[in-house]
Amino acid sequence: MQQRRLTRTLVVVAAALVAACKGDVDIGAPPGERPPPIENPPPVAPEELPLRRLSAVQYRNTLRDVLTRALGATEASAVLRDGPVAELLQSYPQDLLVPVPGESHGGFLRMDQGVQQRHIDISYSLGLRVGEVLGTSASRRGLLLGTCATDASTANDEACLGGFISRFGRLALRRPVDADDVAFYRAAVSEPPASALAVQKVVALMLTAPEFLYFVEHGQPEADGTVSRLTAHELAVRLSYHFWQTMPDEALAAAADSGELLTEDGYREQVERLVGDARAHQAMGEFFSQWFRLDALEEFNTRVGDPIFDAFRGGFTPTGDTREHINAEVADLVTWLAAHDGTLQDVLTDRHAFARTADLASLYGVPRWDGDSEPPTFLESQRSGLLTRIAFLATGSANTRPIIKGYRIRNALLCERIPPPPADAMMTRVELSAELTTREVVERLTEGQGSCPACHRTRLNPLGFVTENFDALGRFRSAQRLFDSNGQQVGERTVRTDTVPALTPGDTRSVSSAADVTQLILESGLYEDCFARQYFRYTFARVESDEADGPVLDALSAAASGRQSLRDVLASVALRPEFQRRDFR
């Protein structure tokens, strides 16, 4: 902890120096700067977002799983393939990445908590259509209600509908259904109880219910002031959506029903089960993809036909899917590490190539990976880990982007705030040159005069230069090929990767490889601190408060710094009291 505090202090000094140099830039709170942890902090629940809504992904997953549990996978799939159902699902508003205040980039989809009219309109239409598809099919009615719905007797229809409301509601509302609930949903049906319309109305009402669209939490009756621990079913929902992006499975629901989830052992057992399950991988991939801003990668095939790009790419022909393949590799990396006791540090240093597709394997020069067996390792010694993965190198053009690479490492991986460039700087383009390497072009443009060097020379460029031995498709190179405007190669210049990254102020150590920089990153503690902030935002769907949320941030950072397994680190947030409580002020 002492080392981390020192790091934070140094960063404050560096930030102040840079601000003074620029003169007109407020770079805001430096990364990692938080008050020291309070001894024995009170278990105060963090300030809550009110009535969080399901993300678009969670909404779709939940509908799928409710139907699957109610009808079986085959019938559920058929319902979801129904034309209007599929069209409405497609139209459900996409979430947007919401950056934290003061930042222009990054953020997490879960933080988009806005509710649009279209959320309401489409969920209403979708509820009715799904209800119609279920209700008008006698076989599906039979699956949902039982034989009482299709037998000749009407005497049992009332009980039949009541049973359906209880069972379907248990899934859709994600909690046990009480008598008041049954009475409410029953009262909404004026048609014969086992009729198609009755089923449709009940289904539609439940798929538009607040408990379906939102995370409705009441907490346990006992409260400490305005803070209350969540009920077993509320906890089950939090856990399930956090790790799996969907509703609790039967085992988790059963643990909630029995109260086992409210015991320390029972809760821990479920957390470990959830985080170890393959269903957690989607959420892990989502977290790391959004943290690392992989969505910013451009399409790769749009420049095919451009003479310079064609000459540059040579025999490699990107397709419309190449971008997705490149990004998916990072999710595969995280999934693999999570399943093999890897650590957060391993995300930086692991040298397996997760090239499931021919295009990616071709760029890496490795065999394709089958997705199950031990993946091959990189053959090139310079390919040292995350910073040399194609997702961190490629640009979709013939030119590398050292400034952007440096910015992403500083700003996304290390949470260091970088002020926006002055307006006129945006008019300056790093052009491919027929005489100079991209590094040389960048140095001339940004390190010579004006206010540019204050940020570029020490903070941005070095972290981009160090991977200039990889081209804009992420292929290793020792020299940069130079082209004229017709795509004719007119020369070649050796690339330089030597630089002084100054990750912490005053650090004058020079490096010449991505491996060197990775080592400095690991020594700095900034990566783990940044992870803590990012994972907090992902978990709680809000921006952290350094003061109130310090205990959670420190616990996350400490778990990561202690080289606990990735699974344990990700699980640790759910074991925090803050995760299990709610402030109802």
Add this chain to the structure above:
Amino acid sequence: MSTPTFSRRTILRLGGTGLVLPFLPSLLPATARAQSAPSHKCFVMLRTEHGGILQRDMFPPDASLTESLPYAGHTVRRGALRATEANGETRVSAVLRAPSSELTASMVGKMWVLNGLDIPFYIGHHRGGTLGNFSASDQAPDEVKQNGIRQTIDQIMAWSPSFYGGAVGVRERAIIRGSLSFAHSDPRLRQGPVERVGSTVDGSNQNLFDRLFGNATGGQPLISGAVMENYRRLRNGNRRLSSADRRRLDDHLERLAELDRKLNTVARCQTPVRPTTSSGQYTNQPTYPRDPEAQSLSHELWNDVYTLALSCGVSRIVVDGATDTFSTFAGDWHQEIAHQAASSASAYSTLLAAHQLYFRRVFLDLASKLEAVDMGDGTRLLDHTLLAWGQESGNYTHDHTSAPIVAFGGAEGFFRTGQYCDYRNLAKRTGEGPAGEPRWFGLLWHQWLGTVLQSMGIPRSEWEDTSQCPGYPNYKYDDVPGWAGPENPTGPVYPATVWNAAGEVLPFLRV
């Protein structure tokens, strides 16, 4: 109600686009002012990304500014909008030109152009600033991002009883495409956080048509009342909720009420024929991003539905934020064209051609379609409309000064059309821009937005709060770091006289 008529010439002209003929005849018998409302004002805002067209190419020549007026501490100027005609083309400026068969003298007479309207701080790239939410910006100062959060003017109109009254026959209060529109989480009561409104439809022109003119309930049972009751049950129950939870449930209930209203709304015109061509026919092509013809055709199809909606009154507000490039350029438009246009002749040429194409194929196309609708009282739909085209930036990408407004229509006699107004203070300019053309400080964007609200009949009491400044939004921030030039390195640059005028209708505009 009288029957609207279309001249053969008009139909032929519109038919030249190949898009309007299929539905217009069916529209004719039932459309014109079936609403019999005292006002049929419409607001349409089209907005393109980046901007960055130099003064010399965007605006008419200075020589056309034949009148001047001392205003807000400097001289503002105006003149009749003059077009030259040569080789079958009518030209107002390098961007504002089209075949004379499309940009007719009559259309020039209904067109107007504003120069010298500024957002008073560095905007970087933004979405919300165009309609009043300055906070929705990637690179605006933190102060703006945190304190400039406002609903946009389209949403003020959409929920104003002065605009829609009881919203009878209104299927969508505003047709939104893109990310320009923001509203309170409870837009009716203007309470709660300001949030992105989102697009009205996700899909094609046919999807929008179905939403506006299709069976509101889709033949399904009406259960919106029961859905609302379900929320009230939770909201008013005795189980613990935070006050913020309840507020969010209230917001949801308001939106359910809006859904219920729409489900019970019947369009007050005969249902027109559904467009036979889907814009998806173009947008789903892999080459679409670099196919300006396909982009134009797609937008023309959307314009058809906008015209139907406005004429019928199922909606009288359209906000369309175009993201297409209208170019064959295949690279990174943002970095390689928009950001380089000021320093690269070829990039600028590409940018200029794209804007000219948008003007002709999208903006003028919509204006012509609105003009083609006879409202049965001697007026055209365009006369009831304020159709404006704005751009993200001024004469350079990221430039907050002189963001152009090109408009058609008089908003039922509110605006004096056929003129060019220049509000720049020629005595107060920034340093030269990278293309060598200076930038000038003029009047405020607040004044433009306030003028729009007044033109649409929204009482000041519904939107003006002069605690910070008059006009809209009520957000005063004036700081131009890095752009102010040697005379004004940083800090406020707009004098009190300019701020104080922001609540007035922009000079020269009233009839």
